[in-house]
Amino acid sequence: MSYEAFRQFADSWGLVLMGVAWASFVGWAFLPRNRDRNRASAELIFKDSDHG
Template sequence: MSYDALRHFADSWGLVFMGATYIVLVGWHFGPRGRRHSRDAATMIFRDTETEADNG
């Protein structure tokens, strides 16, 4: 495969693949499971302080 053929493929189908991957990954967070995982990740740093406050 020559450089020109590889460049043409990357400019056309590579761009389509990267755009579709981006849309899927961003859209993942708006689904019910993704929203829950995102919320859990965002509040993860507060878990230890909540349990220490409840115990102390």
């Protein structure tokens, strides 16, 4: 595979693949079964706080 062919493939299907991967990761984060884990992760920075 030449550089030009690889570059054309990456410019077309590579972008599609990255878009599908991004949508999958975002969708995975918003699944209902991940709600408790996401909430715990969001509140982790306040664990050792003296203000609350």
